[in-house]
Amino acid sequence: MQTTGTNAEIRANADGSEIRRQLQPNVYTRYYDLLSRVNNFSIIESTLREGEQFANAFFDTNKKIEIAKALDEFGVEYIELTSPAASEQSRLDCQAICKLGLKAKILTHIRCHMDDAKIAVETGVDGVDVVIGTSSYLREFSHGKDMDYIANKATEVINFVKSKGIEVRFSSEDSFRSDLVDLLSIYRTVDKLGVNRVGIADTVGCANPRQVYELVRTLRGVVSCDIECHFHNDTGCAIANAYAALEAGATHIDTSILGIGERNGITPLGGLIARMYTADKDYIKSKYKLHMLRDLENLVADAVDVQVPFNNYITGYCAFTHKAGIHAKAILNNPSTYEILKPEDFGMTRYVNICHRLTGWNAVKNRVEQLGLSLTDDQVKTITAKIKELSDIRPLKMEDVDNLLRDYHSAIISGDELQVKNLLSVVSAVPS
Numbered sequence: 001m002q003t004t005g006t007n008a009e010i011r012a013n014a015d016g017s018e019i020r021r022q023l024q025p026n027v028y029t030r031y032y033d034l035l036s037r038v039n040n041f042s043i044i045e046s047t048l049r050e051g052e053q054f055a056n057a058f059f060d061t062n063k064k065i066e067i068a069k070a071l072d073e074f075g076v077e078y079i080e081l082t083s084p085a086a087s088e089q090s091r092l093d094c095q096a097i098c099k100l101g102l103k104a105k106i107l108t109h110i111r112c113h114m115d116d117a118k119i120a121v122e123t124g125v126d127g128v129d130v131v132i133g134t135s136s137y138l139r140e141f142s143h144g145k146d147m148d149y150i151a152n153k154a155t156e157v158i159n160f161v162k163s164k165g166i167e168v169r170f171s172s173e174d175s176f177r178s179d180l181v182d183l184l185s186i187y188r189t190v191d192k193l194g195v196n197r198v199g200i201a202d203t204v205g206c207a208n209p210r211q212v213y214e215l216v217r218t219l220r221g222v223v224s225c226d227i228e229c230h231f232h233n234d235t236g237c238a239i240a241n242a243y244a245a246l247e248a249g250a251t252h253i254d255t256s257i258l259g260i261g262e263r264n265g266i267t268p269l270g271g272l273i274a275r276m277y278t279a280d281k282d283y284i285k286s287k288y289k290l291h292m293l294r295d296l297e298n299l300v301a302d303a304v305d306v307q308v309p310f311n312n313y314i315t316g317y318c319a320f321t322h323k324a325g326i327h328a329k330a331i332l333n334n335p336s337t338y339e340i341l342k343p344e345d346f347g348m349t350r351y352v353n354i355c356h357r358l359t360g361w362n363a364v365k366n367r368v369e370q371l372g373l374s375l376t377d378d379q380v381k382t383i384t385a386k387i388k389e390l391s392d393i394r395p396l397k398m399e400d401v402d403n404l405l406r407d408y409h410s411a412i413i414s415g416d417e418l419q420v421k422n423l424l425s426v427v428s429a430v431p432s
């Protein structure tokens with residue numbers, strides 16, 4: 001019999017074992033792609049550059065230093081700072097952060113312009129990220145320059161930065177709306193000049209993972225230098241695009257804390273960490289201090305006056321809360337049943353919520369045991385029904401449910417059947 005699925009190659013036998021054999025991760029599916037950098041990449045953390053472009057962001061010098069130190073301790077490989085050409089204070093802040101002696105390399109981000117480059121190399125940075133738009137939109141409505149001009153100016157700026165003995169990266173802004181031939185030829189030119197990295201930027205957040213994979217994979221065959229990628233999140237693909245880029249051979253991913261940046265921002269550091277931990281837990285745990293993520297996010301959320309979203313990757317308040325009875329039972333038996341991330345690896349804790357009508361007796365039994373009470377399974381099932389009945393009427397708090405469990409237990413222990421009956425029949429047993 002032939003399956004009707006997408007893979008017509010797969011043939012099934014009666015018990016499905018042949019399909020299982022063919023679909024099993026094996027040497028081919030796991031290791032065939034030697035260009036993938038899913039477990040060998042660096043983070044270019046841009047909270048202090050892209051993040052400063054977030055609507056609410058204002059970082060004074062002390063706050064920038066605090067954020068830079070925290071990012072460094074977390075373990076990011078690079079910290080990217082606002083252009084020193086933006087303002088005098090930006091230049092001074094850049095100098096101040098360079099003097100901190102952090103482990104992370106310090107980069108600044110400039111236009112493809114000699115004036116900016118001259119200021120940048122004097123700040124003490126370890127590298128300069130140079131950008132210029134290559135799409136027809138940017139060539140017409142932003143800088144107004146053609147591809148020949150861009151190639152010549154890039155050559156001048158790159159040679160200058162290189163002459164100072166520091167890293168240089170060249171990036172094409174709005175890469176996904178640029179002509180592919182233009183793109184590959186400018187990347188080839190700058191690669192031959194000896195840039196450390198070329199950058200692909202999805203400046204308007206239009207790209208999808210398949211397009212990212214194809215562009216990065218194509219570029220991987222054209223340049224020998226590293227490949228950095230920068231993804232905006234306008235259409236919700238920033239994390240998936242970063243992952244696709246790494247699968248295709250990109251070496252560096254730009255992030256910001258909570259994803260803050262221009263408009264709705266870029267790949268969030270925490271979201272990228274969640275994705276990459278899922279791909280290779282040991283690698284991510286060995287590189288980054290995952291317990292720091294929550295403090296880092298709170299630091300930046302406070303600084304830019306926003307809340308950490310309730311459904312944030314890893315640190316959102318309900319990221320490890322389990323509610324429905326079916327989930328709760330399995331979670332209590334083995335957390336991996338419904339958790340792909342281990343909360344303890346991030347300094348977070350799991351929570352099983354039983355105060356609602358979707359609960360089940362297994363979860364309630366667990367709470368009974370936590371409270372040190374002793375009830376039979378039938379008694380737990382009875383009191384679970386009561387919790388459901390009450391929570392059909394109004395939301396319950398943990399305290400309400402705990403009191404109900406304790407009262408029921410006392411009534412059972414006292415052997416007073418009337419008390420038990422009353423407790424189970426009186427809906428107002430739980431205060432509103």
Ligand SMILES: CC(=O)SCCNC(=O)CCNC(=O)[C@H](O)C(C)(C)COP(=O)(O)OP(=O)(O)OC[C@H]1O[C@@H](n2cnc3c(N)ncnc32)[C@H](O)[C@@H]1OP(=O)(O)O
Pocket residue numbers: 053083085086087110111112113131132133142143144173203262
């Ligand atoms: C997609 C991104 O996020 S790229 C990074 C964005 N970051 C920033 O913009 C940093 C903060 N910016 C600033 O402080 C200012 O815009 C400055 C200092 C860079 C420039 O300020 P101004 O000289 O007043 O120019 P303005 O901002 O109005 O326009 C940008 C200028 O840069 C030119 N330009 C834009 N992009 C580039 C580029 N990548 N390379 C070279 N020139 C560029 C424009 O043509 C324009 O030139 P013009 O003065 O001849 O019109």
Ligand SMILES: O=C(O)CCC(=O)C(=O)O
Pocket residue numbers: 050109129130131171172173174199200201202203204230232
């Ligand atoms: O320099 C880059 O690669 C990215 C610049 C940027 O912020 C963008 O294009 O959105």
Ligand SMILES: [Zn+2]
Pocket residue numbers: 050203230232261262266
């Ligand atoms: Zn950006």
